[in-house]
Each structure stands twice: as C-alpha cells, then as structure tokens.
Amino acid sequence: MQRLLGRLTALYRTTAVRLSAVYLLLFAACAAVLVFYVSSMSEGLLQQQMREAVGQEAEQIERIFDNNGMNGLLRTLERRARQPGANLYIIASPTGEVLAGNVASIQPGVLDTEGWTETPFRYQRYQEETRGTNRPMAYAQVNVLSNGLRILVGRDLGEPENFRKLVRQALMVALGVMGVGALAIWYLIGRNALKRMDRMSDASQRIMAGDLSQRLPTSGSGDEFDRLSESLNTMLGRIEKLGEGLKQVSDNIAHDLKTPLTRLRNKAEAALAGGDGADHRAALEEMIGESDQLIRTFNALLMISRVEAGQAPAEMSAVDISGIAHDSAELYEPVAEDCGLKFTTDIADGIEVKGNRELVGQALGNLIDNAIKYAEGSGGEPDIRISLARRDNEVVLAVADSGPGVPEDKYGDVVERFVRLDASRSKPGTGLGLSLVGAVMEMHHGRLELDATHPDRENNRGLTVRMVFPVLPD
Numbered sequence: 001m002q003r004l005l006g007r008l009t010a011l012y013r014t015t016a017v018r019l020s021a022v023y024l025l026l027f028a029a030c031a032a033v034l035v036f037y038v039s040s041m042s043e044g045l046l047q048q049q050m051r052e053a054v055g056q057e058a059e060q061i062e063r064i065f066d067n068n069g070m071n072g073l074l075r076t077l078e079r080r081a082r083q084p085g086a087n088l089y090i091i092a093s094p095t096g097e098v099l100a101g102n103v104a105s106i107q108p109g110v111l112d113t114e115g116w117t118e119t120p121f122r123y124q125r126y127q128e129e130t131r132g133t134n135r136p137m138a139y140a141q142v143n144v145l146s147n148g149l150r151i152l153v154g155r156d157l158g159e160p161e162n163f164r165k166l167v168r169q170a171l172m173v174a175l176g177v178m179g180v181g182a183l184a185i186w187y188l189i190g191r192n193a194l195k196r197m198d199r200m201s202d203a204s205q206r207i208m209a210g211d212l213s214q215r216l217p218t219s220g221s222g223d224e225f226d227r228l229s230e231s232l233n234t235m236l237g238r239i240e241k242l243g244e245g246l247k248q249v250s251d252n253i254a255h256d257l258k259t260p261l262t263r264l265r266n267k268a269e270a271a272l273a274g275g276d277g278a279d280h281r282a283a284l285e286e287m288i289g290e291s292d293q294l295i296r297t298f299n300a301l302l303m304i305s306r307v308e309a310g311q312a313p314a315e316m317s318a319v320d321i322s323g324i325a326h327d328s329a330e331l332y333e334p335v336a337e338d339c340g341l342k343f344t345t346d347i348a349d350g351i352e353v354k355g356n357r358e359l360v361g362q363a364l365g366n367l368i369d370n371a372i373k374y375a376e377g378s379g380g381e382p383d384i385r386i387s388l389a390r391r392d393n394e395v396v397l398a399v400a401d402s403g404p405g406v407p408e409d410k411y412g413d414v415v416e417r418f419v420r421l422d423a424s425r426s427k428p429g430t431g432l433g434l435s436l437v438g439a440v441m442e443m444h445h446g447r448l449e450l451d452a453t454h455p456d457r458e459n460n461r462g463l464t465v466r467m468v469f470p471v472l473p474d
Contacts, residue, residue: 088154405461
C-alpha cells in the first residue's frame with residue numbers, strides 16, 4: 001500500500017499528469033454546466049409545449065359546451081378521462097365544488113382564479129391513496145363557462161420531472177465513466193512519462209560517467225520528450241566531436257610537432273658547438289623559420305578550435321562571395337604564374353551568402369594555396385581554376401587543380417588534422433588547411449565536397465574542392 005501511494009505521488013508530480021488532471025476538471029465543469037443548461041432549456045420547452053397544449057384543449061372543451069351543451073361536455077370529458085395518460089379534468093360549481101371529472105380533490109384556491117396557474121398545485125385522483133407532500137403536482141388552465149361553471153384542464157408534472165431525473169442520472173453516469181477513464185489515462189500517461197524519464201536519467205548517468213557515445217532515448221512519437229532528447233543528442237554529438245578533436249589534436253601535436261622541435265633543438269645545439277659568425281647567423285635564420293612554422297601551426301589549430309566551438313571573430317551576415325572570390329583570385333594569380341601554372345576563373349557576379357567574410361576568405365585562400373602547391377602542368381589545360389555559380393538552392397565555390405589528386409578512399413582522411421598524403425613531407429605545410437575549410441563550412445551550415453578534376457585520367461587526375469553554401473534567403 002505504501003509503495004502504491006508513493007507511486008501515485010510520483011505520478012502526480014509529473015507535468016503530464018497535472019495537465020491531465022486540470023483538463024479533466026475543466027472538462028467536467030464544462031460538461032456539468034452544459035448538461036444542466038440543456039436540461040433546463042428542455043424542461044422549459046416541455047412546459048411551454050404543455051401549456052400550449054392544455055390551453056388549446058381547454059378552448060376545445062369550451063366550444064364543445066357552447067355547441068352541445070352540458071351533456072355533450074360530460075360525454076367528452078368522460079371519454080377523454082378514460083384514455084391512457086389522460087389529462088386532469090374537473091367541472092366545478094361557481095363556489096369551487098367539484099361536480100365531475102377524474103380528480104377526487106385539488107389544492108384549495110386553484111379554481112378561484114381564471115387562466116393559467118402560475119405555480120404548480122397538488123391533487124389526488126380517484127382510487128389513489130397518496131397524501132400530504134407525496135401527492136402529485138400539476139399545472140392547469142381554468143376557464144369560466146357562460147353558466148358560471150368552471151372547467152379545469154391540467155397536466156401532471158411527472159413527465160418534465162422524469163426527464164429532469166433522467167438527465168441527472170445520465171450526467172452522473174457520464175461523469176462517473178469519464179472520471180474512471182480519466183484516472184486510467186492519467187495513470188497510463190504518468191506511468192509512461194515516468195518510464196521515459198527513468199530511461200533518460202539512466203542515459204544521463206552513463207553520459208556523466210564519461211561515456212559520451214550514449215544518447216538519450218526517443219520513442220519516435222515526435223512529442224516534447226522526443227524534441228528535447230533530439231536537441232540534447234545533437235548537443236552531445238557536438239560535445240563528443242569536440243572531445244575527440246581535442247584528443248586527436250593532443251595526439252597529433254605530440255606526433256607531428258616533435259620533429260620540428262627536435263630539428264630546432266639540433267640547430268641550436270649545432271650553433272652552440274662552434275663555427276664562425278656566418279654559421280651562427282645561418283643557424284639562427286633556420287631556427288626562426290622553424291619557429292615561424294610552429295607559430296603558423298598553432299595559429300591554425302587555434303582558428304580551427306574557435307570555429308568548431310562557434311567562437312568566430314565576427315558575426316554572420318550577408319557577404320558578397322563573388323567579391324571574395326575575385327579578390328582571392330587577384331591575390332594568388334601572380335603567385336601561380338610565378339610557379340609556371342595557368343590560372344583561370346569563372347566567377348559569377350552578384351552572389352551573396354550568409355557568412356563570415358574573414359573565415360570564408362581564409363578558407364578559400366587555403367584551397368588556392370594547396371592547389372598551387374600540388375598542381376602540375378598537364379597537356380596545356382588550365383592548371384588551377386576557380387569557379388563560383390548557383391546550383392539549385394546552393395552556392396558552389398570550387399577550386400580545381402591538375403595535380404596528382406587524392407584517392408577516393410582518402411577523401412575522408414585528408415580533412416582531418418595533420419593528415420598529409422605526402423609521406424616524405426617534401427611539400428611545406430601543416431596538414432591543417434582542409435581541416436580549417438571543413439570547420440568553416442560546418443559553421444556556415446554548408447558542406448565540403450572533394451572530387452577528381454580529371455576522373456578519366458590514370459595520372460594527374462587532379463583534385464576539385466567545392467565549398468557548398470546554402471542560398472541566402474530572400
């Protein structure tokens with residue numbers, strides 16, 4: 001018993017159960033008001049119809065007396081009084097003494113006033129033993145004939161009273177059934193809500209214990225619990241991704257920065273070991289170059305972390321991506337020509353996207369820098385090509401080169417931090433360029449696509465990197 005009470009108390013504390021209780025009480029109140037209103041209106045309508053029917057019958061009886069006299073009146077009342085469910089009929093003297101009819105006695109004073117009785121009165125039929133307050137009640141029409149006799153035509157109140165009792169009984173039964181059903185629904189909804197909360201609590205405990213791969217359960221109904229779980233799962237996915245990125249960065253720093261730091265130490269040691277001033281100067285210049293490379297690496301890591309954490313240095317706004325593409329092409333075209341590369345553009349004008357101008361420019365610069373670094377001449381075709389165009393509901397900014405390309409099975413790897421397919425590390429770089437571009441595209445709710453520039457070739461297939469942005473809404 002104590003456990004059941006505790007369970008019911010826990011159910012009542014849930015929002016769903018409390019809302020169910022409020023809706024139940026509100027519906028019950030509205031239903032009661034509606035039923036009482038309908039029953040009162042129906043009772044009033046029945047009384048109005050009864051009054052009209054009694055008045056019409058009283059006028060008929062009075063016309064029968066005028067046309068057929070007293071004998072015709074007595075025969076008519078005797079015939080109607082024997083019918084099932086007959087009305088009340090009385091012929092009384094001018095003093096109120098009952099002379100004929102199907103009523104043995106009547107409440108005093110009813111026959112004194114001509115017209116419709118405004119209040120119900122008590123009466124007793126022949127061969128009925130009811131007395132006092134148990135006697136039935138009725139309404140009636142009293143007419144005075146030309147000879148002074150009084151005619152009463154009335155109707156018992158049992159029919160409206162029975163209707164009112166029937167309505168009240170139906171109301172009680174309906175409210176009872178509704179109450180039982182509401183309690184059952186209340187219990188089921190609350191029990192289901194508690195089970196779902198328990199599952200969410202268990203998943204939360206595992207997550208707090210360090211298992212970030214756990215997700216809050218969803219039922220697939222799309223209710224508020226599912227929407228909350230989906231939002232939290234999205235947040236957990238982002239936290240897990242950031243945690244994995246942090247771990248990966250730590251591992252990569254330990255692995256990829258060890259070599260330049262070792263070289264830096266060896267150069268410093270060699271400079272200290274001896275040599276003239278020229279050797280010392282050359283060693284210092286090499287150390288400065290290594291230090292600059294380390295600084296660029298840490299700056300790139302810092303920028304990627306800020307972008308992935310949503311801490312961009314500027315807010316998102318409408319930016320002219322056509323202008324960014326033109327500016328970047330103008331900046332890098334001389335560099336490409338100095339490297340003996342052909343440089344072409346196909347940039348549509350007047351295209352805008354919602355984004356961060358600095359980050360988009362830096363991402364595009366990384367792609368062009370990579371293209372210049374790895375491009376190779378190939379049969380007189382353009383070595384580097386920058387294009388910008390609309391595609392359905394997207395804006396595509398692409399950088400294509402005719403270099404050695406990237407195997408399709410490595411597309412997912414090259415966007416990771418410190419991943420470089422050049423095993424000999426013959427090209428300068430940190431392996432963070434595409435990682436930054438990927439983080440920028442994720443921040444802009446876009447995506448990064450990689451494809452072969454010349455898929456029909458066996459060698460120098462090239463690489464095309466597309467930055468796909470959503471179209472700026474009107």
